[in-house]
Amino acid sequence: MIRTENLVKQFVIKKKKEPIVAVEGLTLEIPEAEVFGFLGPNGAGKTTTLRMLSSLISPTSGRAWIDNFEVGKRDQDIRRNVGILTETPGMYERLSAEKNLSIFAHLYGVKDVSGQTEKYLRMLGLWERRFDEVGSFSKGMRQKLAIARALLHELKVLYLDEPTSGLDPESAKLVRDFIEELKTEGRTIFICTHNLDEAERLCQRIGIFKTRLITVDSPANLRSQLYGRRVVFHLQKMNSRWAALIKNVSFVKDVQTVEDKLVVGLTDPEKQNPILVKKLVEAGAGIKFVGELKHSLEDVYLELIHEDELKGKEAA
Amino acid sequence: MIERIRTIIDKEWAEVFKNKVVLLTVVLLPVIFTVLPLVILSLMRTTMPGSESTDMPAQFAQMCSATASGSDCVQIFIANEFLIFFMIMPIIIPITIAAYSIVGEKTTRSLEPLLATPITTEELLAGKSLAAAIPAVVATYACFIIFILLLPVTGVSAAVQQYVSGPIWLLAVFLAGPLVAILAVNFAIMVSSRVSDPRAAEQVSAILIVPFMALMFGQMAGIILLNVATMLIFCAIIVFLDIVSIVLGAKLFQRETILTKWK
Numbered sequence: 001m002i003r004t005e006n007l008v009k010q011f012v013i014k015k016k017k018e019p020i021v022a023v024e025g026l027t028l029e030i031p032e033a034e035v036f037g038f039l040g041p042n043g044a045g046k047t048t049t050l051r052m053l054s055s056l057i058s059p060t061s062g063r064a065w066i067d068n069f070e071v072g073k074r075d076q077d078i079r080r081n082v083g084i085l086t087e088t089p090g091m092y093e094r095l096s097a098e099k100n101l102s103i104f105a106h107l108y109g110v111k112d113v114s115g116q117t118e119k120y121l122r123m124l125g126l127w128e129r130r131f132d133e134v135g136s137f138s139k140g141m142r143q144k145l146a147i148a149r150a151l152l153h154e155l156k157v158l159y160l161d162e163p164t165s166g167l168d169p170e171s172a173k174l175v176r177d178f179i180e181e182l183k184t185e186g187r188t189i190f191i192c193t194h195n196l197d198e199a200e201r202l203c204q205r206i207g208i209f210k211t212r213l214i215t216v217d218s219p220a221n222l223r224s225q226l227y228g229r230r231v232v233f234h235l236q237k238m239n240s241r242w243a244a245l246i247k248n249v250s251f252v253k254d255v256q257t258v259e260d261k262l263v264v265g266l267t268d269p270e271k272q273n274p275i276l277v278k279k280l281v282e283a284g285a286g287i288k289f290v291g292e293l294k295h296s297l298e299d300v301y302l303e304l305i306h307e308d309e310l311k312g313k314e315a316a
Numbered sequence: 317m318i319e320r321i322r323t324i325i326d327k328e329w330a331e332v333f334k335n336k337v338v339l340l341t342v343v344l345l346p347v348i349f350t351v352l353p354l355v356i357l358s359l360m361r362t363t364m365p366g367s368e369s370t371d372m373p374a375q376f377a378q379m380c381s382a383t384a385s386g387s388d389c390v391q392i393f394i395a396n397e398f399l400i401f402f403m404i405m406p407i408i409i410p411i412t413i414a415a416y417s418i419v420g421e422k423t424t425r426s427l428e429p430l431l432a433t434p435i436t437t438e439e440l441l442a443g444k445s446l447a448a449a450i451p452a453v454v455a456t457y458a459c460f461i462i463f464i465l466l467l468p469v470t471g472v473s474a475a476v477q478q479y480v481s482g483p484i485w486l487l488a489v490f491l492a493g494p495l496v497a498i499l500a501v502n503f504a505i506m507v508s509s510r511v512s513d514p515r516a517a518e519q520v521s522a523i524l525i526v527p528f529m530a531l532m533f534g535q536m537a538g539i540i541l542l543n544v545a546t547m548l549i550f551c552a553i554i555v556f557l558d559i560v561s562i563v564l565g566a567k568l569f570q571r572e573t574i575l576t577k578w579k
Contacts (some may be wrong), residue, residue, distance in 0.1 A: 011576065039521055054432055056432055056570065056572075056575060057570055057572045057575060058572065076434045076436070079432060079433060080434045082432075084428075084429065084434070086428045088425040089425075090424055090425040090426035090427070090428055090429050091426060092327065092424070092426060093424060094331050094334040095327075095331055095334075103326070104429070104433060106323040107323055107324075107430075107434070107435050108433055108434065109319075109434065146429070149429065149430075238487060
């Protein structure tokens with residue numbers, strides 16, 4: 001659904017000799033109906049990428065296709081098939097919620113303008129306030145209205161730029177729940193976010209990006225690639241024998257002892273855990289419970305960004 | 317295409333005319349510019365009955381005396397000064413609308429979602445320009461027609477009425493008016509791309525009035541003689557400036573420029 005080949009965007013700044021590289025060699029493929037998270041720090045080039053993929057700005061080099069329409073060649077077709085939630089909602093403050101949506105429905109060439117407007121106003125809980133000026137809306141309501149505006153034309157690809165940024169927890173949850181609902185409708189959703197928890201909850205795959213794509217994978221795979229899988233055995237009482245016993249098992253990668261816990265590196269905990277539990281019990285260890293040590297996506301993100309910075313410094 | 321342009325015009329009018337400053341400019345200014353000349357012409361008839369053509373620039377007196385008496389010529393000369401009002405009207409109104417419309421979109425960041433729709437840059441620019449120019453042209457035409465209809469009430473001579481509804485005024489209002497409105501809109505777009513306050517955009521764009529004021533003072537001083545030939549030359553210059561301003565305005569109104577360079 002979304003495909004890019006070595007996509008580059010540079011900005012020429014008058015006062016600077018060298019152009020600023022915002023996006024460097026982005027090659028990516030996102031299949032239909034996938035929810036893809038695009039993570040990166042401020043100024044990483046996420047919004048620039050999103051603007052290129054919605055045919056708002058043209059790439060300096062490289063190619064991109066959205067639903068088989070090539071960016072730069074079929075821009076109007078692309079814009080007809082994508083919806084975008086920009087970083088700031090950008091509504092017409094003096095106009096009512098309904099008027100705001102009907103303007104965009106007309107611009108997108110929606111046939112049943114009033115029907116679609118009503119559908120999304122109701123879906124996002126704004127129907128009762130449809131005649132109110134948007135200027136009187138809270139930040140969360142504006143964000144919901146902006147999402148409704150992005151969805152009006154029954155698009156194939158939805159771009160969300162920081163969908164819950166600046167929202168209170170309740171509004172953020174509402175927006176996230178709505179995105180969860182959209183996932184079931186088979187749309188391809190591309191989310192730019194800083195919110196790692198949100199990315200983990202909503203996205204099937206995540207791309208970590210800082211001017212260039214550092215890595216792409218599912219949150220679980222990113223964790224295991226970086227840290228491997230680690231299982232924690234919570235014991236009633238620690239004995240140094242238990243660590244030595246486990247260390248000698250062939251499939252165990254490494255063992256650490258932390259207070260009354262054994263932290264064991266494994267390749268396939270689902271198969272290997274019962275063997276280790278049996279060994280420990282037979283050796284007289286009392287096991288309170290066994291759990292997998294999960295690194296947060298934040299750990300993964302920070303580690304990868306840090307590695308990338310180090311590589312950049314070394315290269316320089 | 318037409319549907320999208322119409323939607324933009326509809327949006328602009330729905331939004332801009334909810335702004336009291338814009339509404340006041342669009343309504344109040346034409347009223348003042350129509351009533352003021354009528355009042356002055358009416359007063360002039362009672363306060364300057366004996367004025368002679370020697371008070372006028374020689375060129376104008378020479379042109380006028382061929383068709384009208386000395387007293388009529390004075391009245392025509394004074395009435396002619398008000399022509400500038402009907403030429404300034406199609407500048408101020410679109411400048412106000414365009415400044416609030418474009419800078420307003422910049423401040424509320426509503427241009428990006430708008431540009432993300434299938435609308436072409438040409439359609440968007442046409443919609444915005446027409447939304448600003450149409451009220452100006454309609455208001456100018458309406459005010460001029462009201463002015464012509466009420467002119468006999470002021471008691472000015474038939475020669476004055478004939479002159480005001482003659483080719484110079486008709487060219488100025490019906491041809492130069494829309495041309496000047498187009499120039500004003502594009503100038504306002506250019507200025508709006510550089511500023512972030514609608515009032516600043518309005519004030520800077522108002523610089524466009526200066527050449528028209530020069531025209532009025534030039535006429536009063538006898539440096540410029542407003543006849544059909546000079547009016548046609550004036551229109552030709554405005555057509556040229558319109559083309560230049562449309563090209564420059566369109567260049568500034570490109571998606572990438574708006575998103576990456578408009579601050």
